[in-house]
Amino acid sequence: xxxxxxxxxxxxxxxxxxxxxxxxxxxxxxxxxxxxxxxxxxxxxxxxxxxxxxxxxxxxxxxxxxxxxxxxxxxxxxxxxxxxxxxxxxxxxxxxxxxxxxxxxxxxxxxxxxxxxxxxxxxxxxxxxxxxxxxxxxxxxxxxxxxxxxxxxxxxxxxxxxxxxxxxxxxxxxxxxxxxxxxxxxxxxxxxxxxxxxxxxxxxxxxxxxxxxxxxxxxxxxxxxxxxxxxxxxxxxxxxxxxxxxxxxxxxxxxxxxxxxxxxxxxxxxxxxxxxxxxxxxxxxxxxxxxxxxxxxxxxxxxxxxxxxxxxxxxxxxxxxxxxxxxxxxxxxxxxxxxxxxxxxxxxxxxxxxxxxxxxxxxxxxxxxxxxxxxxxxxxxxxxxxxxxxxxxxxxxxxxxxxxxxxxxxxxxxxxxxxxxxxxxxxxxxxxxxxxxxxxxxxxxxxxxxxxxxxxxxxxxxxxxxxxxxxxxxxxxxxxxxxxxxxxxxxxxxxxxxxxxxxxxxxxxxxxxxxxxxxxxxxxxxxxxxxxxxxxxxxxxxxxxxxxxxxxxxxxxxxxxxxxxxxxxxxxxxxxxxxxxxxxxxxxxxxxxxxxxxxxxxxxxxxxxxxxxxxxxx
Amino acid sequence: xxxxxxxxxxxxxxxxxxxxxxxxxxxxxxxxxxxxxxxxxxxxxxxxxxxxxxxxxxxxxxxxxxxxxxxxxxxxxxxxxxxxxxxxxxxxxxxxxxxxxxxxxxxxxxxxxxxxxxxxxxxxxxxxxxxxxxxxxxxxxxxxxxxxxxxxxxxxxxxxxxxxxxxxxxxxxxxxxxxxxxxxxxxxxxxx
Numbered sequence: 001x002x003x004x005x006x007x008x009x010x011x012x013x014x015x016x017x018x019x020x021x022x023x024x025x026x027x028x029x030x031x032x033x034x035x036x037x038x039x040x041x042x043x044x045x046x047x048x049x050x051x052x053x054x055x056x057x058x059x060x061x062x063x064x065x066x067x068x069x070x071x072x073x074x075x076x077x078x079x080x081x082x083x084x085x086x087x088x089x090x091x092x093x094x095x096x097x098x099x100x101x102x103x104x105x106x107x108x109x110x111x112x113x114x115x116x117x118x119x120x121x122x123x124x125x126x127x128x129x130x131x132x133x134x135x136x137x138x139x140x141x142x143x144x145x146x147x148x149x150x151x152x153x154x155x156x157x158x159x160x161x162x163x164x165x166x167x168x169x170x171x172x173x174x175x176x177x178x179x180x181x182x183x184x185x186x187x188x189x190x191x192x193x194x195x196x197x198x199x200x201x202x203x204x205x206x207x208x209x210x211x212x213x214x215x216x217x218x219x220x221x222x223x224x225x226x227x228x229x230x231x232x233x234x235x236x237x238x239x240x241x242x243x244x245x246x247x248x249x250x251x252x253x254x255x256x257x258x259x260x261x262x263x264x265x266x267x268x269x270x271x272x273x274x275x276x277x278x279x280x281x282x283x284x285x286x287x288x289x290x291x292x293x294x295x296x297x298x299x300x301x302x303x304x305x306x307x308x309x310x311x312x313x314x315x316x317x318x319x320x321x322x323x324x325x326x327x328x329x330x331x332x333x334x335x336x337x338x339x340x341x342x343x344x345x346x347x348x349x350x351x352x353x354x355x356x357x358x359x360x361x362x363x364x365x366x367x368x369x370x371x372x373x374x375x376x377x378x379x380x381x382x383x384x385x386x387x388x389x390x391x392x393x394x395x396x397x398x399x400x401x402x403x404x405x406x407x408x409x410x411x412x413x414x415x416x417x418x419x420x421x422x423x424x425x426x427x428x429x430x431x432x433x434x435x436x437x438x439x440x441x442x443x444x445x446x447x448x449x450x451x452x453x454x455x456x457x458x459x460x461x462x463x464x465x466x467x468x469x470x471x472x473x474x475x476x477x478x479x480x481x482x483x484x485x486x487x488x489x490x491x492x493x494x495x496x497x498x499x500x501x502x503x504x505x506x507x508x509x510x511x512x513x514x515x516x517x518x519x520x521x522x523x524x525x526x527x528x529x530x531x532x533x534x535x536x537x538x539x540x541x542x543x544x545x546x547x548x549x550x551x552x553x554x555x556x557x558x559x560x561x562x563x564x565x566x567x568x569x570x571x572x573x574x575x576x577x578x579x580x581x582x583x584x585x586x587x588x589x590x591x592x593x594x595x596x597x598x599x600x601x602x603x604x605x606x607x608x609x610x611x612x613x614x615x616x617x618x
Numbered sequence: 619x620x621x622x623x624x625x626x627x628x629x630x631x632x633x634x635x636x637x638x639x640x641x642x643x644x645x646x647x648x649x650x651x652x653x654x655x656x657x658x659x660x661x662x663x664x665x666x667x668x669x670x671x672x673x674x675x676x677x678x679x680x681x682x683x684x685x686x687x688x689x690x691x692x693x694x695x696x697x698x699x700x701x702x703x704x705x706x707x708x709x710x711x712x713x714x715x716x717x718x719x720x721x722x723x724x725x726x727x728x729x730x731x732x733x734x735x736x737x738x739x740x741x742x743x744x745x746x747x748x749x750x751x752x753x754x755x756x757x758x759x760x761x762x763x764x765x766x767x768x769x770x771x772x773x774x775x776x777x778x779x780x781x782x783x784x785x786x787x788x789x790x791x792x793x794x795x796x797x798x799x800x801x802x803x804x805x806x807x808x809x810x
Contacts, residue, residue: 016789017661019660031728032727033727042728043797045657047793051761052766054746054751
């Protein structure tokens, strides 16, 4: 028989989930035929399980407080959750449901009521009164007893100020694609030229399909008619219609009038209609929570691949047979076909996103952070010049872009790529305005309202109109570099991804910056643009403004070149309205010549012969 | 309510379980059945799977459940736990070669011990919850990190700035306090 101290140590390791295989054998021996040890073991097992249940229920409650706070719902009533019994997770899986087991709302409602009765029976009278009060409070706060349509109407009438939307100065999502037939709700096009959204913004479509990407990495495809309100980089509110969502490896939260859907890294469809919220899982698994229960950490239901569930207007769940009748679209973005018939890659697509083979309508990179989801050009109440930290900032999320920077004001040496190439740039103001941006020309640009909706972003009252005009005439689109700013493209990564040599950089260069004075006279400003290849100056155009017109840039490249850097500076120490643009900027590609590696050749040559994709070290 | 009628939604004597009552009973006693399964399972990470298969099995056998007790809850939990025990054994049979686990005899003995004292264990779970609620914030945080988030003890120690050994001792103190608290509560209820 095992020593008493040994058994105690084994039981503690069991509670800690740290039993080795030898421990299991020893514990099994100690348990066999010894009721006293078995009793101790069972007590230890219940201790472990009890702590787990408690911790999960508390964790869930904390999580829901965060979510509720994010979407503007008040905190749950503490007193009412004190009596919950901790069994917050119920598991429903497609492959585990009996074929004839379709839980009606009545079933689960009855179960919930019975569960409440059990909890209430063990709770003191004072707590009971508070619990009942809190229960009614939660139901009214979440619209649990409100019909879906009413709840939707309530959401729509909520002003932005009513919502506890955090970090309202940030960009949390961007429109990445829309079909040509898209018609915006209320005739209102997205207000931002770069199709970005801040917390509280609403995107609604009456026809067509639109796709948005969140700063947290999730993507939603809206199928018309649909309306989505953006609440954060990893959360949104679906007010009507249907969406398809994908959040690889991210926790994305979608709130509807009756449910909260938590995507834990999968693909799903959610539809909101008069019957409530329908959820379908295409891949992986999601968690669905009825808003009616969210205050007390009520059951979180796992919905697995191939399964559909409805949370009706009363917040009651039903497992659905088959897929709900919503026109889900699982992916809208089309491959950019970067080489196309002309064998070129557009810099617009390189700036536009981290997925090189997709064509986004718009893209942007903040020159201070290297990230697209950074604050926009203006804060809530004032314009904001961007001052750099004199550092080159890498953009690891975008493998085709090496990094970005705001040049130093004092004309000292500046690092312009991750290989450490240093260059001397002229004295400048040392600040920039807004992100480096890319816009593909789109049908949206023909919308008059859209063309005048962005003045608050301080493009300069004449700039935006000029950009729109130029976009309509562009073959691909426009890349914007408002002085003072620099961006470096990784030619090596592009070459590897395309399995081709990058042989030429071409674009049309213009300064579209212009601002109207009080009398409506357009004022222009001069700027410089320099092009470096691996730290060597290959092209420059200095002191040019809008009246100087467009110039053609052609820079020859060789397969050994690694970095292409574009730098826009203010020329005269004043960066205002120095809006340098590159129209239809492309890299021309050429198939690599066949390699003939000699005996004893190096690894790079062998790898290319074997058609291996090399990842170049940074 | 006419004399002799069971309360609304309750199981009638000698009648089969209907799906609504079945679901209601499962939801009500899910925690107890899960605790039962968890006590028989190594590793505990597969408890969810076994609980689901047990639910399915119980649902298929729903019409076999007979009971004259009112309410039928305790009889249902005993019946459900018996089904769960067989699901655990089936689980072990399928995976016996992959993992070192308890022997069939030990599983049977532990299961039997619990099925004969489900009432007491239910009180134990309720008492434990009250005892955890009465802990200080730091102790609760430890429980959340270890048992809610599943963070290994060594990682918690690193985050808090303690040695791993110190963290094990801290957790042991928390558990000892809980066991003592539970014991006192059960004794007060005449169940100790």
